[in-house]
Amino acid sequence: MSEELWQRVERHLRQVEKPSRYIDHEFGITVKDSWDYHAVMIYPDTYEIGQSNQGLAIIRQVLNEVPGIYCERGYLPWTDMADIMRAERIPLFSLETYTPIADFDLLGFTLPHEMAISNVLECLDLAQLPLLASERGEDAPIVIAGGPCTYNPEPFVDFIDAFMIGEGEELDPEVAILHRRLRDEGKSKREILEAMAGIEGVYVPSLFERVSDDSYQLRCTVPGLPDTVRKRVYAQFAQVPPDTSPIVPFVEATHDRLSIEVLRGCARGCRFCQAGMIYRPVRERTADQVVASVINGLACTGYDEVSLTSLSTTDHSQLESILRRLNSRLDGSGIAVSIPSQRLDAFGVAMAELVAGNKKGGLTFAPEAGTQRLRDIINKGVTQENLVNAIQRSFDAGWRRVKLYFMCGLPLETDDDLRGIGQLAGLAYETARDAVPQRDKGSVKVSLSCAVFVPKTHTPFQWCGQIPRDEVKRRINVIRSSIPYRAIDFRWHDPGTSLLEAVISRGDRSVGKLIKRAWELGARFDAWTDQFHFEYWAQAAQDLGYDLQAMASRSYTVDEVLPWQHIDAGVTWRYLQREWDRAQKGITTPDCTFHGCTGCGICQRLGCENVLAGERDG
Amino acid sequence: MAEGQFRLRIRYCKKGRLCHLSHLELVHAQERIIRRAGLPFAVSQGFSPHMKLAFGPAIGVGTGSLDEYLDVWLTRYVDPQEALDALHAAQVPDLAVLQCSYVGDKDASLVTALTVSQYLIDLFPAGEQPDLEALIQKGLDDIRAAGSIQVMKKNKVKTYDLSLSTVEPARIIYCEDGVCQIELMCRSRDDGSLRPELFVQELSRVAGVELVISCLLRVAQYVEDQEGLHRLV
Numbered sequence: 001m002s003e004e005l006w007q008r009v010e011r012h013l014r015q016v017e018k019p020s021r022y023i024d025h026e027f028g029i030t031v032k033d034s035w036d037y038h039a040v041m042i043y044p045d046t047y048e049i050g051q052s053n054q055g056l057a058i059i060r061q062v063l064n065e066v067p068g069i070y071c072e073r074g075y076l077p078w079t080d081m082a083d084i085m086r087a088e089r090i091p092l093f094s095l096e097t098y099t100p101i102a103d104f105d106l107l108g109f110t111l112p113h114e115m116a117i118s119n120v121l122e123c124l125d126l127a128q129l130p131l132l133a134s135e136r137g138e139d140a141p142i143v144i145a146g147g148p149c150t151y152n153p154e155p156f157v158d159f160i161d162a163f164m165i166g167e168g169e170e171l172d173p174e175v176a177i178l179h180r181r182l183r184d185e186g187k188s189k190r191e192i193l194e195a196m197a198g199i200e201g202v203y204v205p206s207l208f209e210r211v212s213d214d215s216y217q218l219r220c221t222v223p224g225l226p227d228t229v230r231k232r233v234y235a236q237f238a239q240v241p242p243d244t245s246p247i248v249p250f251v252e253a254t255h256d257r258l259s260i261e262v263l264r265g266c267a268r269g270c271r272f273c274q275a276g277m278i279y280r281p282v283r284e285r286t287a288d289q290v291v292a293s294v295i296n297g298l299a300c301t302g303y304d305e306v307s308l309t310s311l312s313t314t315d316h317s318q319l320e321s322i323l324r325r326l327n328s329r330l331d332g333s334g335i336a337v338s339i340p341s342q343r344l345d346a347f348g349v350a351m352a353e354l355v356a357g358n359k360k361g362g363l364t365f366a367p368e369a370g371t372q373r374l375r376d377i378i379n380k381g382v383t384q385e386n387l388v389n390a391i392q393r394s395f396d397a398g399w400r401r402v403k404l405y406f407m408c409g410l411p412l413e414t415d416d417d418l419r420g421i422g423q424l425a426g427l428a429y430e431t432a433r434d435a436v437p438q439r440d441k442g443s444v445k446v447s448l449s450c451a452v453f454v455p456k457t458h459t460p461f462q463w464c465g466q467i468p469r470d471e472v473k474r475r476i477n478v479i480r481s482s483i484p485y486r487a488i489d490f491r492w493h494d495p496g497t498s499l500l501e502a503v504i505s506r507g508d509r510s511v512g513k514l515i516k517r518a519w520e521l522g523a524r525f526d527a528w529t530d531q532f533h534f535e536y537w538a539q540a541a542q543d544l545g546y547d548l549q550a551m552a553s554r555s556y557t558v559d560e561v562l563p564w565q566h567i568d569a570g571v572t573w574r575y576l577q578r579e580w581d582r583a584q585k586g587i588t589t590p591d592c593t594f595h596g597c598t599g600c601g602i603c604q605r606l607g608c609e610n611v612l613a614g615e616r617d618g
Numbered sequence: 619m620a621e622g623q624f625r626l627r628i629r630y631c632k633k634g635r636l637c638h639l640s641h642l643e644l645v646h647a648q649e650r651i652i653r654r655a656g657l658p659f660a661v662s663q664g665f666s667p668h669m670k671l672a673f674g675p676a677i678g679v680g681t682g683s684l685d686e687y688l689d690v691w692l693t694r695y696v697d698p699q700e701a702l703d704a705l706h707a708a709q710v711p712d713l714a715v716l717q718c719s720y721v722g723d724k725d726a727s728l729v730t731a732l733t734v735s736q737y738l739i740d741l742f743p744a745g746e747q748p749d750l751e752a753l754i755q756k757g758l759d760d761i762r763a764a765g766s767i768q769v770m771k772k773n774k775v776k777t778y779d780l781s782l783s784t785v786e787p788a789r790i791i792y793c794e795d796g797v798c799q800i801e802l803m804c805r806s807r808d809d810g811s812l813r814p815e816l817f818v819q820e821l822s823r824v825a826g827v828e829l830v831i832s833c834l835l836r837v838a839q840y841v842e843d844q845e846g847l848h849r850l851v
């Protein structure tokens with residue numbers, strides 16, 4: 001414990017916003033007296049955003065279970081504190097022992113979304129470490145990164161020593177244990193990284209080079225190591241119960257409740273969705289396990305709310321039984337159960353009714369596209385009838401607010417599809433008003449939120465470019481003018497952010513220079529609308545002679561080698577190509593957890609399978 | 619007693635790093651401690667049911683305390699010692715529970731009863747200041763002679779009459795190694811209570827030296843009546 005570093009920080013706590021971000025000492029933290037290997041996992045945003053991240057909590061937990069390893073937490077201080085730290089030369093610290101980040105053996109980042117990357121650089125700089133991996137010496141920690149963005153690691157290779165591709169439950173301890181042994185044997189960083197690269201799921205970019213200047217194809221320069229890196233899957237997920245004694249923060253976290261992960265993966269196969277591809281196969285925890293974990297977790301933490309998290313909680317085959325059992329166990333306790341999003345059908349609303357009790361806030365539904373034609377193209381298996389029924393049922397049951405999510409700029413989209421969004425929202429509004437008694441008609445609220453399509457790697461739409469910014473504006477206007485009622489609230493995402501997301505999500509190694517330049521110009525906290533300045537990125541692109549628009553809207557042909565093709569997410573390229581082909585023909589592909597295998601390839605190739613707790617229907 | 623009438627009064631402290639908690643964070647932390655302790659708390663009925671509990675006068679972010687109170691209503695009698703043991707097992711050390719006892723359901727609320735706070739404030743000057751004690755003493759004397767403090771609040775001048783806002787004049791407890799500790803006895807008032815930070819701001823101005831608070835501690839809270847000040851438990 002660096003008492004001295006804590007005292008230097010404490011002197012300034014009266015000057016900053018939310019000082020409890022920096023004080024540690026919460027209930028549930030891991031305290032160790034001695035260790036021989038020191039790791040820190042940093043969430044590259046503020047405490048209250050990062051504290052609720054379940055992925056990092058899992059990594060810390062599995063590392064802390066290894067004897068001799070101590071894994072701590074780190075966050076990016078808010079700008080007020082960061083500015084003080086720079087002025088006072090206070091280095092970035094871990095929370096539990098207030099150790100300078102540069103003194104750790106292993107420094108891990110999660111990359112939850114593209115816009116977090118400037119914060120990774122901000123963390124490295126506050127840690128007083130060189131930003132470039134190539135400039136960090138033998139004494140610096142090994143810097144690793146995991147999380148969804150690492151499925152295309154190329155934009156980040158300048159800064160990160162090794163990427164952990166896939167699920168970390170087994171992977172991260174293997175990496176740390178290997179590192180500890182080789183460090184003790186006095187091996188060099190290069191030797192350690194080469195050895196790490198031998199573990200399945202680890203990508204060490206410094207060991208790869210381009211085969212030729214006119215292709216993105218990479219090959220590994222170390223003999224005996226493969227040219228592609230395959231993701232790791234934690235096959236035992238469904239058998240192992242979730243952690244029921246997480247840290248209980250003092251600062252109100254963005255998800256300030258107990259989270260129990262009820263299932264992993266989603267096989268619905270929406271063609272724009274990366275999560276639906278990279279987290280396969282589907283693995284459900286059983287109802288017994290979920291109910292016991294919730295009861296246990298609430299008692300351990302003292303939370304008054306629990307969220308049953310996953311990509312598609314309403315798809316859990318035993319959800320109804322889980323919710324009924326929880327309702328009877330928690331009756332009268334004032335504890336609320338929540339599920340993150342609603343499936344767009346009667347069953348989804350029935351489940352929402354089961355958790356809502358008499359507290360009916362708002363519901364969110366995501367039809368994603370305005371016409372059946374386009375919904376078939378994106379493989380979003382919902383119909384207008386589903387939406388109408390769901391709205392009818394939910395307003396009948398007492399809800400008065402609904403939010404509808406759509407995307408704009410999807411591949412093969414036409415103006416008819418855009419006008420379909422307005423018409424569908426109008427229909428939703430009429431249905432909602434018809435479903436409520438006369439006196440409540442005024443309180444019916446339908447809002448419409450539209451995101452700009454960002455092509456994601458390892459999806460059937462990975463070859464497609466994003467529409468240009470001017471075209472985004474035009475299409476947003478088409479939607480706006482097609483909304484039949486003034487009462488419908490319409491919002492859309494910032495096209496500048498979406499443009500950068502597209503540049504980074506499918507970027508190649510050259511994007512690293514852009515990121516570094518933007519950070520030098522002042523970019524940080526880019527995911528915060530009030531902190532985001534597109535100008536920094538535009539200036540950075542100009543300084544480097546890059547054309548952001550061209551990078552974002554670049555389309556690839558299906559036989560080109562893509563910058564991320566050496567990362568194997570388990571789902572085969574052939575499957576993705578077939579899905580893109582079916583999309584162009586408007587043919588849908590069913591969910592393999594309902595209707596049998598559709599041949600994405602992951603189960604055969606990774607030796608795993610969908611694990612369902614019961615029969616799914618829907 | 620009817621359900622919900624077992625009103626358990628909990629006395630606790632807020633110290634160490636946890637003095638940096640805001641009042642709202644403290645409220646949430648205590649609710650969770652009570653839940654973890656498994657006490658049979660009563661739940662208010664209505665649209666959004668929540669634990670029935672009431673806190674004493676709010677304590678600000680950055681202020682520690684050795685004497686905080688909250689009342690929680692239980693649905694059945696729990697032996698106070700058992701409640702204390704359960705709370706000890708569930709607490710975080712810097713929010714240690716000190717005492718538990720039942721009070722009458724109709725007794726005055728904590729906010730109404732506890733009107734006087736005794737603060738100890740550790741101050742140091744922003745730069746070198748050889749004559750710190752004399753400067754601070756003179757500052758305190760000048761404030762006392764003026765009889766009131768005026769501060770700008772949202773572009774309006776707010777005047778605190780010290781005969782109403784404080785119980786006794788502030789005094790120096792000790793002054794050594796460049797740190798000066800003063801004691802301030804504040805009375806809470808409906809028209810706005812004098813916060814110790816405001817007092818220090820005024821003291822800095824009057825003494826002509828920038829004073830930085832290194833530690834701010836509420837050491838005790840009192841009930842005030844005709845006979846003077848009393849402790850609650």
Ligand code: SF4
Pocket residue numbers: 267280281282592593596597598599600601602603604609610
């Ligand atoms: S291999 Fe078949 S069963 Fe397994 S996830 Fe892919 S489509 Fe589903």
